Amino acid sequence: MDVLAIMDIDAGLAERVAAEFQIPHWCASHETLLEVPNVDLVDICTPPEMRFPIIEAAARAGKHILVEKPLATSLSDALAIREVVNRHGALLNVVTNWRYFPAVLKAKERIASGRLGRIVTMNTLACQPFPSDNTRSTWLYHPAGMLFDFAPHAIDLLMWLCDGIVERVVAFGQDVTGGDMGFTNYLQLLMEFDSRAIASADISWVTGTSRFAVDVHGTGGHISIDVRNNSFLEFHGFFTPLDDTKAFLRRELGITRDVLTGKYFQGAFAYYPRLMQEFIGSIHGIRRAPSPVEQGLMVTAVLDAAHQSLCHGGTPVCIRDLFPSPALYEETVAVLRG
Amino acid sequence: MKVGIVGAGLQGRRRAQALTREERTIASVVSLKRSEYDHVFPGLAGAIELAGPLPVSSGDSVVIKINMCGSRTPETGTVTHPAVLDALLRYLRESYENLTISVVESDGTTVLADLFIRWLGYMPILEKWGGRWVNLSKQPMVSHSIKGRHLKEVPVAEVFQDAVFITVPKLKTNLLTGITCCLKNQFGCIPIIEKSVYHPYIHDVVTDINTVLRPDFCIIDAIIAMGGVQGPGTGVPVPFGSVICGRDPVAMDALGARILGFHPGSIGYIRKCARASVGSLRYRLVGDPLPRADFEVNRLEMSLLRLGAALQRRAQLRVRRSW
Numbered sequence: 001m002d003v004l005a006i007m008d009i010d011a012g013l014a015e016r017v018a019a020e021f022q023i024p025h026w027c028a029s030h031e032t033l034l035e036v037p038n039v040d041l042v043d044i045c046t047p048p049e050m051r052f053p054i055i056e057a058a059a060r061a062g063k064h065i066l067v068e069k070p071l072a073t074s075l076s077d078a079l080a081i082r083e084v085v086n087r088h089g090a091l092l093n094v095v096t097n098w099r100y101f102p103a104v105l106k107a108k109e110r111i112a113s114g115r116l117g118r119i120v121t122m123n124t125l126a127c128q129p130f131p132s133d134n135t136r137s138t139w140l141y142h143p144a145g146m147l148f149d150f151a152p153h154a155i156d157l158l159m160w161l162c163d164g165i166v167e168r169v170v171a172f173g174q175d176v177t178g179g180d181m182g183f184t185n186y187l188q189l190l191m192e193f194d195s196r197a198i199a200s201a202d203i204s205w206v207t208g209t210s211r212f213a214v215d216v217h218g219t220g221g222h223i224s225i226d227v228r229n230n231s232f233l234e235f236h237g238f239f240t241p242l243d244d245t246k247a248f249l250r251r252e253l254g255i256t257r258d259v260l261t262g263k264y265f266q267g268a269f270a271y272y273p274r275l276m277q278e279f280i281g282s283i284h285g286i287r288r289a290p291s292p293v294e295q296g297l298m299v300t301a302v303l304d305a306a307h308q309s310l311c312h313g314g315t316p317v318c319i320r321d322l323f324p325s326p327a328l329y330e331e332t333v334a335v336l337r338g
Numbered sequence: 339m340k341v342g343i344v345g346a347g348l349q350g351r352r353r354a355q356a357l358t359r360e361e362r363t364i365a366s367v368v369s370l371k372r373s374e375y376d377h378v379f380p381g382l383a384g385a386i387e388l389a390g391p392l393p394v395s396s397g398d399s400v401v402i403k404i405n406m407c408g409s410r411t412p413e414t415g416t417v418t419h420p421a422v423l424d425a426l427l428r429y430l431r432e433s434y435e436n437l438t439i440s441v442v443e444s445d446g447t448t449v450l451a452d453l454f455i456r457w458l459g460y461m462p463i464l465e466k467w468g469g470r471w472v473n474l475s476k477q478p479m480v481s482h483s484i485k486g487r488h489l490k491e492v493p494v495a496e497v498f499q500d501a502v503f504i505t506v507p508k509l510k511t512n513l514l515t516g517i518t519c520c521l522k523n524q525f526g527c528i529p530i531i532e533k534s535v536y537h538p539y540i541h542d543v544v545t546d547i548n549t550v551l552r553p554d555f556c557i558i559d560a561i562i563a564m565g566g567v568q569g570p571g572t573g574v575p576v577p578f579g580s581v582i583c584g585r586d587p588v589a590m591d592a593l594g595a596r597i598l599g600f601h602p603g604s605i606g607y608i609r610k611c612a613r614a615s616v617g618s619l620r621y622r623l624v625g626d627p628l629p630r631a632d633f634e635v636n637r638l639e640m641s642l643l644r645l646g647a648a649l650q651r652r653a654q655l656r657v658r659r660s661w
Contacts, residue, residue: 115576117414219413220415237568
């Protein structure tokens with residue numbers, strides 16, 4: 001895999017990054033980038049609102065597309081994106097790199113093998129202080145705040161872990177400053193899946209802590225993942241002092257190993273190459289795309305539903321009702337199930 | 339072959355000894371067929387036929403003892419899956435006429451049998467195939483005097499009188515005994531609720547019950563079995579995809595123990611039941627090859643937890659005495 005070109009509307013920035021990573025071409029427009037010979041795949045890292053024309057141009061030019069999450073900020077935009085990529089026969093994959101933490105992969109494997117029985121409830125916690133370090137531009141301040149920032153990762157993990165489709169969403173959110181920040185900066189989502197599982201997502205930009213954790217409760221056992229620390233805990237029945245000791249030792253050994261190899265400090269960025277490899281594998285027809293356009297579309301539908309629920313004071317929103325037609329919803333679900 | 343020995347003198351005794359020893363060392367046939375809960379019937383029917391026909395005739399009364407050891411849904415591997423019961427009842431109804439079928443379980447320390455039979459999805463199956471639900475804790479009992487290892491009397495519910503007895507357990511690890519399968523399923527035939535009073539003597543009690551209530555046929559639901567160290571209630575569900583059948587509960591448990599990673603002789607009640615001539619430790623497996631699965635049994639951890647459970651029992655006793 002070779003990176004042939006990089007584009008940014010700030011041409012100077014594009015030039016600097018190209019020089020830093022020995023990228024042969026740099027430019028200030030995506031049209032120019034798409035004219036660079038031999039580019040097969042375009043990796044789109046722009047804010048969501050600016051993606052549609054780039055995706056459309058890339059698909060028309062016959063390029064495959066890797067796009068940052070969320071796929072879009074509304075279901076209608078996501079449906080338009082799907083229509084465009086399908087029309088041009090392009091493959092699109094949404095970035096879901098948090099799935100690749102070994103602790104998360106292990107949880108997925110254990111759940112898929114039935115070791116947790118039937119999934120009943122899931123809780124995810126994604127709390128952190130305001131991310132000033134990576135939020136220096138104004139594009140992020142959608143009225144729903146971090147709903148369209150980190151929530152896509154949390155929702156994607158929940159859907160992927162239980163292999164389910166969210167059917168209903170309720171959301172409550174607030175601005176900790178009473179309105180001065182102008183966007184939702186802490187919220188809770190409650191999701192009901194087609195499998196009758198229920199999941200909550202607690203997402204915040206105003207806590208004094210930084211933690212991303214997922215708890216999965218099955219009829220046959222329990223899994224607790226501390227995603228950032230790549231720590232996995234599974235127990236069945238009583239959580240005994242023995243379980244506690246084993247979990248502690250495993251966690252400390254794992255963190256020590258990750259610190260020594262440097263992975264601990266790379267966080268989720270360490271797993272981009274694997275995501276990219278899997279996507280390339282799907283382009284070559286070797287495997288399924290890790291997170292195809294339908295997956296991104298469904299996550300966007302959940303975000304859209306949560307946004308509408310927030311706007312209406314916590315009214316439950318049915319995902320099916322957001323789709324322009326029931327047939328379109330069924331078609332999306334069928335593709336995801338297939 | 340039925341043999342009559344004439345004369346019980348030295349020669350007669352020797353003949354009897356030799357013949358019964360030979361009987362004991364014959365390997366019992368145990369059949370295994372791969373199966374899934376979506377379509378249990380073909381696997382179950384195949385396994386039953388491989389293990390020899392059911393000892394049932396048209397017009398018989400058949401008692402089926404399922405395993406409901408808690409209000410745990412079937413995919414946890416804790417209770418006999420309703421799909422297995424459904425397939426068994428279908429097999430019985432399609433193969434024999436005018437059977438009186440009773441499905442039984444008793445109340446226990448953690449079992450509210452009348453509720454669980456409804457909650458866990460068995461009742462529609464009983465209604466579909468014309469089966470009768472019997473809570474053994476609410477049945478008239480006939481007391482059987484025995485010279486048991488622990489029990490001197492075994493109360494047996496009237497429903498077992500002249501009935502063909504089929505035991506349908508799960509394959510599970512058990513913190514107390516190592517494993518639980520065909521033989522220990524009969525522990526649930528004791529009508530009293532606080533069966534845990536027998537836990538300190540569990541191996542002897544299971545042996546005693548099986549000398550009185552030896553099943554005529556055994557069907558293990560091992561499609562989702564249970565591993566880990568906290569069975570039989572909260573272990574790890576392990577997809578094993580098999581239905582196992584046989585006439586000899588000791589041989590069935592011997593195989594079950596090996597599947598779960600135990601030597602059959604290391605499980606007290608299996609060893610004792612073999613000695614009490616309930617069945618043979620030797621088995622001959624027919625049917626599909628044994629699948630492979632990791633049952634995640636850590637023997638050291640199990641021993642430590644068993645010690646913890648014993649300490650807990652002692653502490654609880656102390657509290658009770660202080661009351």
